[in-house]
Amino acid sequence: MFDRRSMLANSLFAGAASALPAAALAEVPLPGDDLYARNEDAYWATLRKQFLIPAGVVNLNNGTVGSSPRPVLKAIYDSYELTEQMMQPEPEGYPIWGYGPWTEFRAPFAQLMGARVDQMAVLRNATEANNVVAGGFDMKPGDEVLISDEEHGSGEQPWMLRAKRYGIVVKKFNLPKPALTPADILNRINDAITPKTRIIFVSHISTNSGLILPAKEIAALARSKGIISAFDGAHAAGMLKVDLNEIGCDIYTGSMHKWLFATKGTGFLFVRDKGVMERLWPTTVTGGWDAPARDVDRYSQIGSSNIPAMMGLLAAIKLANSIGIERIEKRHRVLADYLHSEMMKRGSKDLTSPDPAMRCAIATVDMAPVQMHELMDWMWANHRIRVRGGAPSRIRLSTPYYLEKADIDRFLDRFDAFRKMKGIA
Helix, strand or coil: CCCCHHHHHHHHHHHHHHHHHHHCCCCCCCCCHHHHHCCCCHHHHHHHHHHHCCCCECCCCCCCCCCCHHHHHHHHHHHHHHHCCCCCCCCCCCCCCCCHHHHHHHHHHHHHCCCCCCHHEEEHHHHHHHHHHHHHCCCCCCCEEEEECCHHHHHHHHHHHHHEEEEEEEEEECCCCCCHHHHHHHHHHHHCCCEEEEEEEEECCCCCCCCEEEHHHHHHHHHHHHCCCEECCCCCCCCCCHHHHHCCEEEHHHHHHCCCCCCCCCCEECCCCCHHCCEEECCCCCCCCCCCCCCHHHEEEEEECCCHHHHHHHHHHHHHHHHHHHHHHHHHHHHHHHHHHHHCCCCEEECCCCCCCHHCCCCEEECCCCHHHHEEEHHHHHHHHHEECCCCCCCEEECCCCCHHHHHHHHHHHHHHEEEEEEEE
16 A cells, blocks of 8 residues: 555656656767867766766766666667657568677677677676576586686576586685785686686676776686686776777676666677687577577577667767777776775775776775665765665775766765764774
């Protein structure tokens, strides 16, 4: 039964939702390179206008989900309007498109990620891609997968299911907290490898700490021992420059809805070559899954699908390219380094790395004795600041490029006020 409060909340949400399309479709000019050359802060402040997040809201939890900007939303809305007219020229050209090769969507994203189109499949999220890897990789009972102790549930649990159902072995190594050098990580992986290790599956960027693992070196270590290397790159696309073929990994998964700001429900799977594909069975199949001429696009065959989501993805890629991924990465690092430094000054314990090269747009700290969930609720309820973390005192701080230094300072000021309120020095 609805009470008065819930009815009011629903009516307010309905009003906001009805106003959303007009606001999202309102075109706001993008800043030019000339503005960046003259005033970088003004450039990023202008880009902030592409996002519908109200001016009073500070989002330090982009690590969970990004906010799709106006060009992405417009592409989605326009595509729905076009496809749902059912006026496609072919008699069976219905707006479902889940059976074709999707080259027009795979190719631009592959180029962004330093891959070829025949290596890239577009899926719905990193969870789906990780399940393809864990459920489809050719293993027998007793074979081992090596993962870290900081894998996201969607990276860890598909392997746990495989272990419970089919008898493979999930072996974990502990990431250093914080990591001081890449060698710290490589040595732990090397020490955990056994003659039964068949695949190393680790995050490129840890969802818990924001630590950037030495992916190229891990891939080389795996290759030297005849082991498949696979990375969960849920945080990498759109956060920093990635060249998958330069990294040299065998498999790479991820999402586009975080740092690339693409449509929710867009993810990807990279498979290096046909030799690796022969060891990775599709887990969702329809006609053509075993066609000899098909490459990695067979992992995209999920049946009826959502073409407007893919049009939003294209718009997100176009926006990222118009800004420049190197410029985006630089901005991410500047913001995160500033926030990390300020939290260190306040006595927090670093859980990512003191080496700026080993982090980008996420910094995680332990701020004991502050209770994370109490802080998180207080920040949002009273100041419209989103943060994320874990019990008891771990806080993960994300810095999307559209943030301004004033947003970070506002969080820091409120953080100091919270500690004072709690009597914490």
